[in-house]
Amino acid sequence: MAEQSDWVERFYGLSRLDLPTKQLLTTRSTIIDVAKDTMLFGPGNSPENMLFLLDGTVRVQQVSETGHEIVLYRIEAGQSCVLTTACLLAYDDYSAEGITETPVRAAAVPRGVFDDLVAQSKSFRDFVFAAFSKRITDLFLMIDEVAFQRLDVRLAGVLIKLAGESDKISTTHQKLSVELGTAREVVSRQLQEFHRRGWIETGRGSVTLLDRAAIGKLAGQES
Incomplete structure (x- = not known):
């Protein structure tokens, strides 16, 4: 299947990886399709995969104990989820929920592959932390808007x-x-x-x- 072998090229940072790393990502990943209005993850769940969004939109939102909700950010095609990244790196559970706003197609990379690449591939680490840094900056801007x-x-x-x-x-x-x-x-x-x-x-x-x-x-x- 063509998409299985070339999805890496749709992500700018991943497209610059060396060939063996690209091949590892494509051979060990699974292309998944998720219907609209599906909860991809939620509080208390632990991520088993790193998802790279190929098509669609996912809304990540925080829900308080009183039921108060706020949208933290959206994941669009060509992006990964910073909260999933944080949970994978810290071996922690999700503290927010991700809900598909449209039908979604994504490449799911198992936790073990993610861990190995973060440890062994500088280029992959650079991609992960560049995306992480940008989203954290966006979150600070959102907090500033809400507060001020x-x-x-x-x-x-x-x-x-x-x-x-x-x-x-x-x-x-x-x-x-x-x-x-x-x-x-x-x-x-x-x-x-x-x-x-x-x-x-x-x-x-x-x-x-x-x-x-x-x-x-x-x-x-x-x-």
């Missing part, structure tokens, strides 16, 4: 990000509250304010951007 940035600014940024090239977002007030790490009622009030300004139109399970330029300006982005 105004909610309306953050909500505007999330709407622009989720909309992409479209003006209609399939989402709910609850899902947006998880994105922002705040209560659904708080998000609902802010959406009502955006609606009052004529920036958005809300429907059942959707938000439509009517004035992308105004929302983008508030978010500090180019319209």
Whole structure:
């Protein structure tokens, strides 16, 4: 199967590995397919594989003892999971959950192979820690936003990000509250304010951007 033998080339850092290391990764890995809305991992679980995402999106979120949720980051195609990396390196259990937002295809590399490569291959270590470092920086930025940035600014940024090239977002007030790490009622009030300004139109399970330029300006982005 072609994908089994060439998936390594889809990851910039891995594509620069020496041929024997690439062959080890491809021969010892397994290509897996996971349906949408599946929990890939959760608190208390120990990772048995390092997953390299080939297609789809995985949402990694933290859930408190009181049920409060916040999205920590998303894993996109061509990326690996920093939390899985941390748990593999520390031989620790997950402290957050990863849920597929779309159908997902990934290459699963067994823990034993990961351990051997981290110990023996400098190039593989460089790849692992470069990805780890970037994601940690992203997490610090997210913490800074949650702690210090105004909610309306953050909500505007999330709407622009989720909309992409479209003006209609399939989402709910609850899902947006998880994105922002705040209560659904708080998000609902802010959406009502955006609606009052004529920036958005809300429907059942959707938000439509009517004035992308105004929302983008508030978010500090180019319209």
